[in-house]
Amino acid sequence: SALAEVSEAATLKLFRSYYEASPPDPDSLEAWWTELGGWVVQPRLGTVQALVATGDLELIRDDSLRVAISSYLTTMIAFDGFEARGSELAQDRREELTRFVDPVALQIASLSIAQRDSIVRADVWSPFPIGQLRDLQDVEMTRVVRNDEVHRLLGLISENEGIKRTFRNLMRSESENLLAQVRRARVRSDSGAR
Secondary structure: HHHHHHHHHHHHHHHHHHHOOOOOOOHHHHHHHOOOOOOOOOOOOOHHHHHHOOOOHHOOOOOHHHHHHHHHHHHHHHHHHHHHHHHHHHHHHHHHHHHOOHHHHHHHHHOOOOHHHHHHHOOOOOOOOOOOHHHHHOOOHHHHOOOHHHHHHHHHHHHHOOOOOOOOHHHHHHHHHHHHHHHHHHHHHHHHHH
């Protein structure tokens, strides 16, 4: 997913900023911090699950294709579980990072005072009175990315995202392989019907 890639890139940029003699400008650091989202990529398995659950898989005459579909479902369910667990761990670490800087506060701070007041006026459930969102403290993002604990958490998130990326690539490859096998089976079936 594109959002997962943006989040992974932002994490890596923030992690690397720890080592730079002159870290990137605070606006870039703030932008990357707000991109630390928790994105879960889930395979769409409805058709395959229905084929297996209803027994309609047996209607497919090609034995190797039936085996491939069953194997694909098993593999994708395992990948899906891994993705969910990896995302859960990353989200826990992102929540720990909010102790240092709340990304929502950064986004609000980037708005003009008039925009902040408009948000409060438009949201009848807002706990903030008009004007309270005006006095948000500026965050020294350079100090934040130089913090050892922030760096450790960003490193754990980055490592986790790299592992998830590897598995996402495997998921994509599995899907492409099954699709190619379905196409080959269709060609064989069409050739045999003539």
